[in-house]
Amino acid sequence: MKTDVYERITGRIVAELEQGVRPWLKPWSVEHAAGRITRPLRFNGMPYQGINVLMLWGESVAKGFAAPIWMTFKQAQEMGGHVRKGEHGSLVVYADRIRRTERDEATGEEAEREIPFLKGYTVFNVEQVEGLL
Template identity: 75%
Template sequence: MKADVYTRITDKIVSDLEQGVRTWLKPWNAEHAAGRITRPLRHNGQPYNGINILMLWATAVERGFAAPIWMTFKQAKELGAHVRKGEKGSLVVYANTITRTELDVDTGKEEERDIPFMKGYSVFNVEQVEGLPAHFYAVAEPQLDPVQRIDHAEKFFAATSADIRHGGNQAYYAVSSDYVQMPPFEAFRDAESYYATLAHETTHWTRHPKRLDRDFGRKRFGDEGYAMEELVAELGSAFLAADLGLTPEVREDHAAYIGSWLKVLKNDKRAIFTAAAHAQRAADFLQGLQTKKEDDRAAA
């Protein structure tokens, strides 16, 4: 029997992790779009979200695709193009529901219940497609220079109004006191490394009860709840880094989590979907604070 979507995707990520590969840390290639860092994009320029980001990044790395743009066979055809013969599609998924009528044992009445599930379909990278309009293949405008990128990142995190403190040699989020602790700026290899690390810690910051109220029941280092929260922060910071044009920071201390992540993913085939969904919510929440800051300034 063909493996379900949850199993297929989880098995792929587990396989990568068993080889020590965190796919989300190497999702881009400098050959396309002048090296611009981005999330995978649909044919209309809309970015993919959640688990689909991980899957398409993984495929791009594995198969050497530099272009970030993907489309279905039908979409390519509608654009007057065609997928090259023999090319293999890549899996993406979307959430759907099926309605079932079940007997409520307490009331004895039949009730309709919506059951969520994932459905998959195939997309192709534009490098697998011939005859597309030129702009699908064109090198995009150069990415922002380092000074502009860092200025953008500084404004982004300032707009969150998070309590960010500096000192010591550790980066962490203190949930009980609700602040982010960062080593001094000068302690980092470069500015990009600093902001990539800050992206990780501010993803943790979103878990507070007065924000997204994310709680996996973590009690001690290495337990399942701890591993899930760290996985959410890893993925969330990678999504933010892509949006900000930053390269994710490869923190060696986080390599220690791989064993815990493997245990969680092997025990629950839906865990990576849950983590990616929470990571997307965290990134969206932080992005939403940018709009709020702009609205507050306009109203002042």
């Protein structure tokens, strides 16, 4: 059975806490971005938000990445690069709501409701990607 996204995130946070690391604290490092401290960034320069910041900071520390930029496998290909063989990606999530109109069969009335969802996907740090244009 595939582990769901909530369990993966919770497991990661618990593992860091068991090692004495508080993952909500910034792992301060000025090795990248000309000395500026930054949140993890998407390939287009937009910063990640929410739990993704904590998850990617943790991955950066664990894997020794200095660069703050992350991208999907497909984005790396679209930019002329490729993920090095044997590299493992990192989990990020996208959360939103779907609006759905449903009809109550007993009354015949329509009601709109929002259904929250969470989708996990994999990103790679630019240090795991070769040949970017």
